[in-house]
Amino acid sequence: MESKLALSLYLAYKKLQIHFTNLAEQMGLDPAPLSALMKLWCQDGLTVTELGDKLSLKASTITSLIDRMERDGLVYRERNREDRRVVRIYLTEKAKQIKNNFPGFEEYIQEVIKGKFTPEEQETLIKLLRKLEATL
Known part of the structure; x- marks a missing residue:
């Protein structure tokens, strides 16, 4: 089955949410x-x-x-x-x-994705997500 935009965004969001929850728990917070x-x-x-x-x-x-x-x-x-x-x-x-x-969530995520995206890919992704946010 071909991946769709909404589903891909949702799944990425859920995975980010899991990482954020793990980071919060490491800090003793919700x-x-x-x-x-x-x-x-x-x-x-x-x-x-x-x-x-x-x-x-x-x-x-x-x-x-x-x-x-x-x-x-x-x-x-x-x-x-x-x-x-x-x-x-x-x-x-x-x-x-x-x-x-x-550590900061930005630094935490940078460590998680280290080596998986080039700096150029990261910049492109950020630009596209900002464009999407502005559109919605």
Whole structure:
């Protein structure tokens, strides 16, 4: 049977998800908090809405995720003084320390695919995936 685009993308996504889950478990985390931490490591102090948008999560889902992360000592919430409706999420020292021991998913995947793609193939794949993302 000829491979189709959607199926190929789905299968690649599932395999990446397995690698991400394995990496999260090595760090003693679940995948969802690790995803949120990665976004906050890039930009600490995101609003709840911004973090939810970056993770493509609904308001109720992001709220429960932040509740769990706060309970686990990874983040804390702070209300904006000018507009109390705005709540920002900040990393705790514990979360910052995790980053110091975190290889990064990019580096992890680079190691997994090492020797399987030429640098040119990797660049082509990145360009095509970005084009696909912009199209969808």
